[in-house]
Amino acid sequence: MSRKLIFIAVVLLGGLTCFGDSVTVSAAISLKEVLTEIANLYQTDTGNKADLNFGASGTLAVQIQQGAPVDLFISAGNKEVNALSAAGLVDAATRQVVAGNQLVLIVPRDFADPPAKFEDLLDARFRHVAIGQPKVVPAGQYAMQTLKSAGLDEKLSSKLVMGENVRQVLSYVMRGEAEAGMVYATDAAAAGDAVRVAIQVDESTHDPIVYPAEIVKSGRYPAARQFLSYLGGDKARQVFLRHGFTEPTPQPATRN
Amino acid sequence: MHALWHPLLQSLRIALLATAGAGLVAIPLAYLLARRQFSGKALAETLLTLPLVLPPTVVGYFLIVLLGRNGLLGRPFHFSIMWTWYGAAVAAGVVAFPLLFMPTRASFEGVDRELEDISRLMGANRFQVFWHVSLPLAGRGIASGFLLAFARALGEFGATVMVLGIRDSTRTLPIFVYDEFEELNPAGFVPAVLLLFGVALVVIVLYNHLFVRGSKKN
Numbered sequence: 001m002s003r004k005l006i007f008i009a010v011v012l013l014g015g016l017t018c019f020g021d022s023v024t025v026s027a028a029i030s031l032k033e034v035l036t037e038i039a040n041l042y043q044t045d046t047g048n049k050a051d052l053n054f055g056a057s058g059t060l061a062v063q064i065q066q067g068a069p070v071d072l073f074i075s076a077g078n079k080e081v082n083a084l085s086a087a088g089l090v091d092a093a094t095r096q097v098v099a100g101n102q103l104v105l106i107v108p109r110d111f112a113d114p115p116a117k118f119e120d121l122l123d124a125r126f127r128h129v130a131i132g133q134p135k136v137v138p139a140g141q142y143a144m145q146t147l148k149s150a151g152l153d154e155k156l157s158s159k160l161v162m163g164e165n166v167r168q169v170l171s172y173v174m175r176g177e178a179e180a181g182m183v184y185a186t187d188a189a190a191a192g193d194a195v196r197v198a199i200q201v202d203e204s205t206h207d208p209i210v211y212p213a214e215i216v217k218s219g220r221y222p223a224a225r226q227f228l229s230y231l232g233g234d235k236a237r238q239v240f241l242r243h244g245f246t247e248p249t250p251q252p253a254t255r256n
Numbered sequence: 257m258h259a260l261w262h263p264l265l266q267s268l269r270i271a272l273l274a275t276a277g278a279g280l281v282a283i284p285l286a287y288l289l290a291r292r293q294f295s296g297k298a299l300a301e302t303l304l305t306l307p308l309v310l311p312p313t314v315v316g317y318f319l320i321v322l323l324g325r326n327g328l329l330g331r332p333f334h335f336s337i338m339w340t341w342y343g344a345a346v347a348a349g350v351v352a353f354p355l356l357f358m359p360t361r362a363s364f365e366g367v368d369r370e371l372e373d374i375s376r377l378m379g380a381n382r383f384q385v386f387w388h389v390s391l392p393l394a395g396r397g398i399a400s401g402f403l404l405a406f407a408r409a410l411g412e413f414g415a416t417v418m419v420l421g422i423r424d425s426t427r428t429l430p431i432f433v434y435d436e437f438e439e440l441n442p443a444g445f446v447p448a449v450l451l452l453f454g455v456a457l458v459v460i461v462l463y464n465h466l467f468v469r470g471s472k473k474n
Contacts, residue, residue, distance in 0.1 A: 062440065128339060133422070135439060161339065161421055172421075176325035177338045 021223035022049040024069060026060040028076035028138065028211065029165045030101065030184050034243040035074075038236050042227060045235075050227055056165035058136025064089055064216060071219030072228060074098060074211055076166075076184075077138030081212045090214040094224075097248035098231045099240045101209040102185040103142050105199035108176045114198035118150045121180060126159060130172040130181035133162035138209075139169065143182040145206035170195070184209070186244040210248055260448055262425075263432040270341055270416070270428060271409040274349035275356070278405055282357040283398065287386060290364035308354035312414025315351055320418065337419055341426065347415035348408075356398075356405035363397025364390060400467040407459040411452065 027035055032054050039050040053060070057075040061084055064070055073090055075081045084090040107114045115121055121129055131147075132140025140162065147153040163169035166183050173181040174194045188197050213231065215224040230236055241247075289301065307315055323337035323346070324330050330337070337343035367390050375389050376382075391398075413430040420426050422435050429448055436444030 059438070062438070065440075161423060164422060175320075177336060 022051055023071045023223035023227045024051045025072045026053045026070045027074040028057045029054040029167050030076055030187055033190055034240055038239050042230050056137045070216050071224040072215055074213040076211055081214055091217050094215040095212055096228055097210050097212050099211045100246035100248050103201040104185045104188050104197045105180055105182055106173050106188050106195040107180050107198050108173055109194055118152055126179045128161045128178040129159045130161050130163055130169045130178035132166050132169055137165055139166040142206040146201050149205040189244045263427045263429045267410055267428040270345045270348055271406055273345035274352055274409040275406045278349045278353045278356050282360055286357055286361035287364050290361050304357055305354045307350050312351055316347055316415035316418030319347055343419045344416045347419045348412040351412050351415050352405040352408040355408050356401040359397045359401035363394035367393045403463055
């Protein structure tokens with residue numbers, strides 16, 4: 001009799017864990033403030049929690065490759081998502097672009113005589129120029145594309161310092177350790193008046209900046225789907241826009 | 257092994273400068289604390305040995321607050337500790353400092369004061385006593401401190417990486433290991449790991465042979 005009671009209790013307890021479908025999301029660190037706000041709204045609206053894990057998209061992709069228990073992956077570029085897709089770790093059929101962004105060149109707040117064009121960075125007063133480490137940071141990849149198109153990638157190479165993620169790039173400029181840096185417009189906005197935007201980068205000099213999300217195949221699909229569809233909803237869209245993100249540009253289907 | 261050459265040289269010059277700098281500061285201070293009483297001595301002792309237990313990233317943080325571009329000293333004097341190998345040497349030196357200071361101070365305390373007094377009576381001034389009597393007699397302990405401090409400076413990561421950043425051209429061996437590991441490149445980090453492990457082994461064997469078994473003989 002008592003064994004039956006224990007069995008029933010265990011089944012009931014197990015059943016209780018089905019309520020509260022929390023979703024674990026690994027997202028590009030430039031999404032930190034906007035996703036945190038959306039996650040709070042999500043919890044209020046659905047009762048479900050979204051556990052957010054931020055970092056450089058490449059670093060997060062490596063974590064997923066190593067088996068990190070993640071349900072949804074939101075990258076700041078296609079490269080990382082495509083790589084995981086090719087490795088069979090994320091479901092390309094669930095791909096959804098949640099936002100877009102713009103690249104800017106920033107300088108520290110009290111920097112005298114900010115650069116008007118990228119060639120100005122060759123000047124001696126710019127000792128260190130910070131960009132994301134292109135190997136793992138999409139913002140660094142976009143930055144290198146822009147520098148290449150200006151013919152400056154070789155000439156500036158001795159001055160370049162690489163951040164492990166785009167927020168470290170921001171930090172270097174805020175602290176004045178780098179006289180200039182390339183981050184997203186939303187990162188500059190998040191830093192407030194600690195930095196100044198010197199140049200709004202011409203979009204044609206780099207790949208379109210997009211935030212594709214895909215569900216991790218080993219993850220919890222229902223929870224991930226619910227959060228992903230919330231991200232595409234009107235409420236979330238308004239939050240993205242308010243933080244300075246742009247509407248996602250229409251994307252071709254992923255090439256696997 | 258070619259890829260290891262630059263990180264190895266970088267680590268060596270940082271560790272050498274760090275240890276030399278730590279020695280220049282530690283030896284006189286250790287002598288002072290071993291021989292004199294003064295108000296604030298306890299506070300000095302605490303501060304000088306604190307880096308032994310402070311997490312290296314905390315040490316790095318304080319150094320940047322003090323010596324960074326917007327630092328308490330960096331700002332008015334227009335310099336920054338960041339990005340430079342000598343800045344990294346300051347970080348490694350601070351972290352390794354207690355490993356040199358503590359045995360040096362213990363060694364000075366262990367020097368027979370009578371011998372110092374006798375040499376003063378024979379006409380030596382205070383510096384001559386220090387240089388010709390105290391220092392040689394404390395030599396063994398000081399050497400052991402140098403060995404440990406050098407090894408610690410060579411292996412330093414937390415404070416060093418905050419000051420150097422991770423740049424291909426300035427990586428130390430420990431930063432090289434971390435960077436190559438993060439990029440899942442065993443061809444890169446495995447030789448470096450083996451090299452660092454070998455160095456650590458040599459240091460400990462030397463330390464035990466010279467400073468542990470030897471003292472037991474006495």
